[in-house]
Amino acid sequence: MSHASIPPQIQGKVEIILHPTDFSAASDVALAHALRLALTNKAELRIFHVAEDASDEAWEKFPSVRKILSKWGMIDEDADRSSVTALGIQVEKVLSTGRSVSEAIEEYCTRHAVDLIVLSTEGRDGIAAWIKPSLSERIANKVAPMMIPVLFVPANCQGCVSLDSGEVKMAQVLLPVAHEPSSDDAIEAGLRALSAYGSTTSHLTLLHVGTASKFPKVSVPENTWEIQRGARDGNPAAEILAVATEHRANLIIMVTAGTNGWLDAIRGSTTEQVLREAHCPVLAMPYIC
Numbered sequence: 001m002s003h004a005s006i007p008p009q010i011q012g013k014v015e016i017i018l019h020p021t022d023f024s025a026a027s028d029v030a031l032a033h034a035l036r037l038a039l040t041n042k043a044e045l046r047i048f049h050v051a052e053d054a055s056d057e058a059w060e061k062f063p064s065v066r067k068i069l070s071k072w073g074m075i076d077e078d079a080d081r082s083s084v085t086a087l088g089i090q091v092e093k094v095l096s097t098g099r100s101v102s103e104a105i106e107e108y109c110t111r112h113a114v115d116l117i118v119l120s121t122e123g124r125d126g127i128a129a130w131i132k133p134s135l136s137e138r139i140a141n142k143v144a145p146m147m148i149p150v151l152f153v154p155a156n157c158q159g160c161v162s163l164d165s166g167e168v169k170m171a172q173v174l175l176p177v178a179h180e181p182s183s184d185d186a187i188e189a190g191l192r193a194l195s196a197y198g199s200t201t202s203h204l205t206l207l208h209v210g211t212a213s214k215f216p217k218v219s220v221p222e223n224t225w226e227i228q229r230g231a232r233d234g235n236p237a238a239e240i241l242a243v244a245t246e247h248r249a250n251l252i253i254m255v256t257a258g259t260n261g262w263l264d265a266i267r268g269s270t271t272e273q274v275l276r277e278a279h280c281p282v283l284a285m286p287y288i289c
Contacts, residue, residue, distance in 0.1 A: 026155035034118035072166035237273035
């Protein structure tokens with residue numbers, strides 16, 4: 001491995017998953033992804049909401065994990081809370097009041113250990129994104145210094161986890177690679193992400209946007225997922241999105257070091273550009289120099 005390394009949160013098992021929700025249909029799809037990850041990793045799922053006050057009405061709006069698990073055929077329709085615990089997971093509902101959503105999540109992550117954040121995102125591009133970034137981007141920027149991986153689930157996508165059945169669809173995964181961050185680190189991040197979902201049959205495409213003859217050196221582990229390489233010329237974000245569409249990617253994994261230079265400061269990082277237009281979930285994996 002190179003001088004870069006994967007954040008300590010992702011080196012071991014994912015144990016604590018935070019899912020901020022606004023109780024919308026889009027958040028329900030993101031919740032399915034968070035719950036599936038919790039089940040696979042026997043993790044604790046914390047469903048987080050920000051409200052004006054801690055009224056009974058606000059608590060009553062929280063989604064029912066038991067209803068989802070019943071629909072997935074994992075527990076009986078009239079099962080009690082102990083049936084959820086018997087699946088090896090813990091579910092906690094957190095209600096925060098009196099501050100902005102992004103600030104509340106930042107404060108929570110500062111005070112509590114969090115291994116992964118799962119967010120619904122509405123997506124936005126062009127001048128609107130520059131003037132007013134989406135809430136999901138503001139949240140991601142707040143927690144970026146904490147090196148917490150974030151899974152973004154676009155509002156208008158089916159995702160890689162079915163809300164109706166809990167089935168995981170991870171046939172095609174796209175992993176852009178570059179000279180920096182290290183491609184070895186990108187591959188490790190990608191394989192760990194697939195392991196977190198319990199996927200063993202995924203087709204992983206390594207994409208380098210640049211000269212094919214200068215494809216980054218990569219060390220691909222043996223006896224692992226089917227892996228192929230591809231190279232494209234052009235704008236990184238545009239080519240990543242094009243390949244994702246062509247391959248009907250179920251997931252895009254972006255290993256990111258954040259913004260890079262004045263151009264990114266105006267247009268947003270490559271990861272942010274991909275996030276705004278992607279039609280499948282995007283996992284942003286920060287790395288440590």
